[in-house]
Amino acid sequence: MSSFSADTPHSSSVMGRIFIYGILLIVAGYFLLPLLVMVFTSVKSMEEIRTGSLISIPTSITFDAWSKAWSSACTGVECSGLSGYFWNSVWLVTPTVSISTFLGALNGYVLTKWNFKGADVFFSMLLIGCFIPFQVILLPMARTLGFLGLAGTTTGLIMVHIIYGLAFTTLFFRNFYVSIPNELVRAAQIDGAGFFMIFWKIMLPLSIPIIVVSVIWQFTQIWNDFLFGVVFSAGESQPITVALNNLVNTSTGVKEYNVDMAAAIIAALPTLFVYVVAGKYFVRGLTAGAVKG
Amino acid sequence: MGALTIKNVCKSYGPTDVLKGVNIDIQAGEFLILVGPSGCGKSTLLNMIAGLDGITSGEIQIDGRVVNNLPPKDRDIAMVFQSYALYPNMDIRRNISFGLEIRKVPKSEQDRIVNEVSSMLQIDQLLDRKPSQLSGGQRQRVAMGRALARKPALYLFDEPLSNLDAKLRVDMRTEIKMLHQRLKTTIVYVTHDQIEAMTLADKIAVMKGGIVQQFGSPRQLYDEPANMFVAGFMGSPSMNFIPCKVVSMGNETGVEIDGGAGTFKLPVRSNQLKSSEGQEVMLGIRPEKVTHKIESHLENSDFHLAKCRVSINEPTGPDTNIFIHMNGAKVVCRSTPDSAKDPGEEMEMMFDLSKMVFFDPKTEERLA
Ligand SMILES: Nc1ncnc2c1ncn2[C@@H]1O[C@H](COP(=O)(O)OP(=O)(O)O)[C@@H](O)[C@H]1O
């Protein structure tokens, strides 16, 4: 009797485990399959692609497609691969992510700790910025950039991304900072610290989790952006997403699926990398609660 | 070392008036307590003294210098917060020295001060920890250490003990008192606990609804309360209020009381009620001033004996609280356990006439 009652919950929990892991495996496989097909295709030769099936395992592995995608594939009339555009994107993402994150932190700090008249209205208006679709601001923004003499330049594109990202980064930091007790700021004021000293020495060191969230969010948004890139940049200064599109759509000669796949993976790698490195901080940052004194 | 003068200070947040003309004046080295129920404006007043919030009108002087328009860092103050507000990202050493660092005190001097303060507060072994690794009591000490590291004119404490458990609170109370006696600094201390107020203060300001109800020494407030609110707020168990009628007792004035064993008259020592014969007043008398019969007081004309009927008795150990209904009001009296009578029995109670106070039942202001 005792062995019966002891065994039953045990064996049923094992069954439960198997069930859960089974489901998880199926779902994971479902999501991994496209990536697998991409990786497989990118290391196949054109010969093998023509003869084999889409999901067959490659018989011989070659990285020719990768090197072509990187350095010699045609993106329109030019045939120098994605490498130049990859670095374009890096130089685009670095200042935009850091500046929009920094300004978001500063905004959040001012909105929560230095309440000024109209702060709530200001914040509500900023929030609306999170819900404005990209398409809506294209024309006004083009006019503005033209007016500023920044049309078609990298600086212009950087500015667009910073401004568009500010609504989100401000929201992140504001919501994080409301949970930091005001008494902390008051204590620092009494200790003699001024506006920026409190920001640097107290607020920013406490903000690591939300900085990670903001960086990942902004990085993914800006790296993967296509619309702003295609509209506000031209020729040489285009980001990798636009170049990838051009590469895949270049209609001279046969369609090289292996090069297309390799190029797509190259374009996606940095975002994957950021998630793998900082993913767990992302989840932690999103759920971070009050800072205890 | 600094005197503090608060003149007619008002504060409104939009349409709500939080402080309505506060006047307080203390000497350098005095321990001032702001006490009152939650929401009466104590923290607001403290924040105004600190400069964390501006005043709507009035004037605040620290050491004779008007500070109305000075930012907190220029007011020569240090503050201990209710939540301690330690910097979570800094270790304890840096928490204490942060204010010194900003004020550009040389590093060697900072170290000396941190060591001095931490040994005074017995937190030397915690210096390399982060605030999150400390217990509530330890954090409280660090918060005090941070304030003590500088030598300001004025220390401000906002309910520093209210987050500690009861035992620790009593210990820290004593320590703060010793600290004050040793350092002889001016302290403004906010609490809602009247026992803390009585034990620590040189001067107490009792607040309610943004108004200082009474400002004076603990003794003054206890013996000569300005109104029924102060009388009821200070002291535990709180003062008894008995509604009664002013009557003539020959050439004396008195009040008439029914204690459940026949009515009796208590002579009034003050002359203020002479003209009020026939009117209703509120008699205030503290529990320890209505006692069992004490033989040694029998000769003294300030003590008056009267028979009353016991409703309930509550032994507390050293004393027994006797509850008696007088003119319908429940009155707590204090007796030794030996002299206490059982419920329903008659007991001879001794009233200290010199400690009776009288209030107007409508305005609640003190009459005599
Ligand atoms: N920034 C503010 N805006 C509006 N009302 C406030 C503000 N700060 C305090 N009050 C109000 O002032 C009153 C006194 O608050 P406070 O000084 O914190 O009371 P306490 O005596 O409990 O410390 C409360 O009713 C509170 O709601």
Ligand SMILES: [Mg+2]
């Ligand atoms: Mg308060």
